[in-house]
Amino acid sequence: MTTSASAIDHASLSAATTRLSVDLTALAENWRKMRDLSGSARCGAAVKANGYGTGADRVAPRLAREGCRDFFVADANEGAGLRPLLPDARIYVLNGVFEGSFAQTLAHDLIPIINSPEQAAFWLENAGTRDYALHIDTGMNRLGLTPEQAAAHSQGSAPSPCLVMSHFACADDPAHPLNARQIKLFDGIRSCFPGIEASLANSGGIFLGAAVHHDLTRPGIALYGGEPVSGVANRLRTVVTAETRVLVIREAKAGETVSYGGAHSCTRDSRIAVCGIGYADGFHRSASGSGVPLRSAVPQGACGAINGVRIPVIGKITMDLTMFDVTDLPDGAINPGDWIELLGPTIPLEEAADAAGTISYELLTSLGRRYARSYLG
Numbered sequence: 001m002t003t004s005a006s007a008i009d010h011a012s013l014s015a016a017t018t019r020l021s022v023d024l025t026a027l028a029e030n031w032r033k034m035r036d037l038s039g040s041a042r043c044g045a046a047v048k049a050n051g052y053g054t055g056a057d058r059v060a061p062r063l064a065r066e067g068c069r070d071f072f073v074a075d076a077n078e079g080a081g082l083r084p085l086l087p088d089a090r091i092y093v094l095n096g097v098f099e100g101s102f103a104q105t106l107a108h109d110l111i112p113i114i115n116s117p118e119q120a121a122f123w124l125e126n127a128g129t130r131d132y133a134l135h136i137d138t139g140m141n142r143l144g145l146t147p148e149q150a151a152a153h154s155q156g157s158a159p160s161p162c163l164v165m166s167h168f169a170c171a172d173d174p175a176h177p178l179n180a181r182q183i184k185l186f187d188g189i190r191s192c193f194p195g196i197e198a199s200l201a202n203s204g205g206i207f208l209g210a211a212v213h214h215d216l217t218r219p220g221i222a223l224y225g226g227e228p229v230s231g232v233a234n235r236l237r238t239v240v241t242a243e244t245r246v247l248v249i250r251e252a253k254a255g256e257t258v259s260y261g262g263a264h265s266c267t268r269d270s271r272i273a274v275c276g277i278g279y280a281d282g283f284h285r286s287a288s289g290s291g292v293p294l295r296s297a298v299p300q301g302a303c304g305a306i307n308g309v310r311i312p313v314i315g316k317i318t319m320d321l322t323m324f325d326v327t328d329l330p331d332g333a334i335n336p337g338d339w340i341e342l343l344g345p346t347i348p349l350e351e352a353a354d355a356a357g358t359i360s361y362e363l364l365t366s367l368g369r370r371y372a373r374s375y376l377g
């Protein structure tokens, strides 16, 4: 029997027990919002880690259509994958360059962000006058030349970089004193690179105001609907909706337990929705309703939602299956085959991340491969 490609897609979609939709119209709107907030600076986009898990091959071309011309990826392989989709864009490689990634960098016309004196020496010896960017560490102690090393670099014989940049450690917390220190250090070292474009602000940084926008901003999480400033209700649009299918509705008697380790004891006769999602899908085990260490620090585990009503996870989240307590829903309000939202219009990214003891970034980038993915807009 032969089956057409679309029939296979339809068959796999209808067989899926997890589905993910990515709203590209909302993503584009979020980017335009960041662009407008960036004032006269160009607004780029961080699309590393497969576009924060959302699918860089769909997200990056959509942003290019909006006018984005500066894309940030983590490594040269990510850049190589995007180059055919972004023929005219500048693609910057955040992890820089090393001997093993040199051929890939050149072949796909990527701009390495040089992160150490060793990377600088290697690039200048091998790449001649090709474009490179220079990362100056102002407070992360992660990647980048120290300001002293950057000053020495500017006085050497090396051709000038096309961009100097640095990265905030605490941009999500506008009151943190490290922000002012990093801004001062960056503005100081920029005087060694007159006329060279500069970039400092990630999503949170964009909200710190015009003084940190420079020539280019680099939003990531805000594009995908995350909260750029901690605890400030974001007016960004929801981009990612993750759902799981109800496989079975079962009844458990008061006193019975649910899931591995007998982690949950029913205090009443309960109705349980068993759904086809688990930690293998990035629905982290730490978000279990009970039986995991995090529950002693944060009493409440994750919730799902059906028709806007929250239903709590009970017991441990297992590899492929999760149980929700639906006892409080009216009879017939939930049935096998129904979809339960885990992330989306009812349950914000931050709420789901908090329940798992993590952050929106990690939640998005750990969304698994089993989801039937669809793109809107």
Ligand SMILES: *Cc1c(COP(=O)(O)O)cnc(C)c1O
Binding pocket: 046, 048, 094, 166, 167, 201, 202, 203, 204, 218, 219, 220, 221, 222
């Ligand atoms: C990931 C990253 C960004 C984007 O950060 P968000 O907080 O997601 O906006 C910007 N700059 C650098 C150097 C990054 O690594």
